[in-house]
Amino acid sequence: MPQDKQTNRRIVLASRPQGAPTGANFRMETEHRPAPASGQILLRTVWLSLDPYMRGRMSDAPSYVAPVQINEVMSAGTVAVVEQSAHDDYQPGDWVVSQNGWQDFALSDGKDLFKLSGPVLKHPSWALGMLGMTGFTAYMGLLDIGNPQPGETVVVAAATGAVGSIVGQIAKLKGCYVVGIAGGAEKCRYAEAVLGFDRCLDHRSADLAASLKRYCRDGIDIYFESVGGQVFNAVLPLMNTRGRIPVCGLIADYNRTEKSSAPDQLAQFQSAILRKRLRVQGFIINQDYGHRFGEFFRQMSQWVAEDRFIFREDIVEGLDNAPETFIGMLEGKNFGKVLVKVAGDKP
Amino acid sequence: MPQDKQTNRRIVLASRPQGAPTGANFRMETEHRPAPASGQILLRTVWLSLDPYMRGRMSDAPSYVAPVQINEVMSAGTVAVVEQSAHDDYQPGDWVVSQNGWQDFALSDGKDLFKLSGPVLKHPSWALGMLGMTGFTAYMGLLDIGNPQPGETVVVAAATGAVGSIVGQIAKLKGCYVVGIAGGAEKCRYAEAVLGFDRCLDHRSADLAASLKRYCRDGIDIYFESVGGQVFNAVLPLMNTRGRIPVCGLIADYNRTEKSSAPDQLAQFQSAILRKRLRVQGFIINQDYGHRFGEFFRQMSQWVAEDRFIFREDIVEGLDNAPETFIGMLEGKNFGKVLVKVAGDKP
Numbered sequence: 001m002p003q004d005k006q007t008n009r010r011i012v013l014a015s016r017p018q019g020a021p022t023g024a025n026f027r028m029e030t031e032h033r034p035a036p037a038s039g040q041i042l043l044r045t046v047w048l049s050l051d052p053y054m055r056g057r058m059s060d061a062p063s064y065v066a067p068v069q070i071n072e073v074m075s076a077g078t079v080a081v082v083e084q085s086a087h088d089d090y091q092p093g094d095w096v097v098s099q100n101g102w103q104d105f106a107l108s109d110g111k112d113l114f115k116l117s118g119p120v121l122k123h124p125s126w127a128l129g130m131l132g133m134t135g136f137t138a139y140m141g142l143l144d145i146g147n148p149q150p151g152e153t154v155v156v157a158a159a160t161g162a163v164g165s166i167v168g169q170i171a172k173l174k175g176c177y178v179v180g181i182a183g184g185a186e187k188c189r190y191a192e193a194v195l196g197f198d199r200c201l202d203h204r205s206a207d208l209a210a211s212l213k214r215y216c217r218d219g220i221d222i223y224f225e226s227v228g229g230q231v232f233n234a235v236l237p238l239m240n241t242r243g244r245i246p247v248c249g250l251i252a253d254y255n256r257t258e259k260s261s262a263p264d265q266l267a268q269f270q271s272a273i274l275r276k277r278l279r280v281q282g283f284i285i286n287q288d289y290g291h292r293f294g295e296f297f298r299q300m301s302q303w304v305a306e307d308r309f310i311f312r313e314d315i316v317e318g319l320d321n322a323p324e325t326f327i328g329m330l331e332g333k334n335f336g337k338v339l340v341k342v343a344g345d346k347p
Numbered sequence: 348m349p350q351d352k353q354t355n356r357r358i359v360l361a362s363r364p365q366g367a368p369t370g371a372n373f374r375m376e377t378e379h380r381p382a383p384a385s386g387q388i389l390l391r392t393v394w395l396s397l398d399p400y401m402r403g404r405m406s407d408a409p410s411y412v413a414p415v416q417i418n419e420v421m422s423a424g425t426v427a428v429v430e431q432s433a434h435d436d437y438q439p440g441d442w443v444v445s446q447n448g449w450q451d452f453a454l455s456d457g458k459d460l461f462k463l464s465g466p467v468l469k470h471p472s473w474a475l476g477m478l479g480m481t482g483f484t485a486y487m488g489l490l491d492i493g494n495p496q497p498g499e500t501v502v503v504a505a506a507t508g509a510v511g512s513i514v515g516q517i518a519k520l521k522g523c524y525v526v527g528i529a530g531g532a533e534k535c536r537y538a539e540a541v542l543g544f545d546r547c548l549d550h551r552s553a554d555l556a557a558s559l560k561r562y563c564r565d566g567i568d569i570y571f572e573s574v575g576g577q578v579f580n581a582v583l584p585l586m587n588t589r590g591r592i593p594v595c596g597l598i599a600d601y602n603r604t605e606k607s608s609a610p611d612q613l614a615q616f617q618s619a620i621l622r623k624r625l626r627v628q629g630f631i632i633n634q635d636y637g638h639r640f641g642e643f644f645r646q647m648s649q650w651v652a653e654d655r656f657i658f659r660e661d662i663v664e665g666l667d668n669a670p671e672t673f674i675g676m677l678e679g680k681n682f683g684k685v686l687v688k689v690a691g692d693k694p
Contacts, residue, residue: 062622228614228617229614247620247621248621250618253617264610265611266616267576267600269616270575270594270597273594273627273628274597276629277629277634278627279626279628279629280627281625282620282622282626288624
């Protein structure tokens with residue numbers, strides 16, 4: 001069922017997942033397209049961003065943002081076109097970054113929209129990728145918390161993903177030696193040959209810790225963490241004195257239902273933090289760095305204009321396919337930034 | 348055996364401890380007093396500082412500084428008097444902070460000495476305490492990593508110890524609500540009544556986590572970590588969003604020989620770092636902040652001159668007693684900054 005102008009398709013949270021989400025946790029509904037009241041805008045979703053953090057919003061465990069409620073539309077960042085406007089600042093045909101969620105249409109009061117203009121209009125989906133939240137996450141986590149210096153070793157988990165691929169490329173611009181960790185030989189070849197990482201290691205390799213050590217002969221100065229689990233365990237012993245670990249995600253844990261049966265490693269982590277004087281810092285990009293978006297956007301736009309970055313998009317057509325695509329992404333089946341093309345670009 | 352002018356008594360590391368150190372890990376030796384060559388100074392130890400970090404130097408596990416070697420003098424910060432000088436910058440009778448270690452006399456080339464002058468000469472041992480390494484640790488960990496804001500809740504482990512007592516008092520100066528954790532009712536009363544902490548909790552109380560929660564109704568913004576173990580486990584669930592955890596020590600772990608048999612809590616810690624966007628940072632005061640000692644010393648000297656601080660010293664007379672005193676300190680038997688008075692102040 002494609003997008004039409006009379007109907008709003010919406011994908012709601014039908015039930016909370018236990019462990020990995022399944023199709024049964026989602027339900028597609030249709031309703032009549034809403035109409036904007038005075039001061040409102042009707043937005044039509046063109047691009048829908050799927051990101052690992054959404055798994056957290058499906059649970060009602062304490063988290064940094066309120067969970068999606070049962071029967072509520074799944075939340076998501078979107079690139080949308082203004083379909084109707086009763087707001088002085090917006091005209092039909094304007095492109096914006098918005099939080100429509102997993103649906104065709106959404107009303108907005110114009111607050112918290114980011115209007116697209118200039119070169120990004122040639123490629124509006126980039127406003128959800130390297131020029132949007134994922135690029136912003138890479139930029140601030142690496143530069144503000146990581147503070148990379150020329151010659152330092154930077155290890156990036158999920159190296160070909162939306163965030164990791166940008167982290168590694170910025171680190172290369174800063175003169176670092178960059179080692180990626182990715183799932184499978186194809187992604188690793190891509191990280192080295194296309195993204196320009198110095199090395200990339202398959203996290204499925206037999207002895208991850210030993211291989212990583214061979215690749216990081218001078219230890220690790222910055223580990224950009226988005227994964228956790230076994231990758232973290234391989235990284236920690238290699239961290240150098242005064243190393244930095246920005247933490248933007250822990251995808252290996254998101255679907256976990258049972259506590260680990262491994263021996264307690266908390267004390268080893270604490271001891272490493274002390275002995276190596278590590279700085280470990282979690283961040284949530286919009287809450288912690290929202291006030292610096294302009295700085296990021298100017299710098300990144302310039303780099304993009306200079307063709308400094310490769311950014312691979314893994315595009316799926318049709319809103320119906322969002323649940324299955326999201327489930328696959330949590331298993332690492334995607335290759336690049338995951339986007340759902342909900343509708344054509346033309347009005 | 349008191350100090351005499353002909354003999355150097357030295358306490359060396361006889362063997363490496365398994366778990367808690369015992370008297371058998373130390374050995375006192377005597378030798379003839381050394382004589383300074385040209386460009387050297389002979390220092391006579393008056394005050395010897397005993398600090399938990401020394402436990403780490405007794406082991407040969409990888410650490411941030413080289414371990415003490417077997418048959419080598421135990422290392423330590425000292426306040427000393429220049430006994431003889433063949434160095435242009437030092438005169439007999441000058442007071443310095445030095446690294447003599449656990450012995451009566453040591454030679455120095457004058458580098459890495461800090462000459463005492465002005466008001467601190469009225470109380471030279473303070474140069475090992477609130478005006479020395481311990482005060483410096485408290486000051487930089489709290490102010491630089493912790494960055495306390497008025498009204499925030501600061502929790503301090505080892506609250507009546509050399510570092511913790513200063514952390515809490517600086518936090519009060521900065522307008523924070525300060526909760527100490529200490530061992531026993533007497534120390535807790537002291538922290539509240541004398542040091543001016545808002546509350547202090549006995550870490551031996553039956554339900555540490557529940558009690559701490561009652562004392563920290565608005566959660567915890569800064570936890571100054573020097574203990575680890577059960578205290579950390581009680582603190583972590585109460586940490587607020589954007590909380591900070593400076594880590595200067597983990598005394599609960601230093602004597603541990605077996606790995607914890609508890610379920611693995613690493614993932615919970617990682618998850619808390621991400622969800623709460625915590626900053627957890629280890630530091631070793633001289634390596635990380637040595638270049639800012641002057642800034643600390645000026646500010647702290649001013650506060651001390653204004654009588655802003657209470658600083659309790661737990662003084663033991665006689666070098667012979669250093670091993671037993673050190674062993675007791677690791678068990679929490681001290682009450683305040685542990686110092687050995689090795690000799691009289693008079694030349």
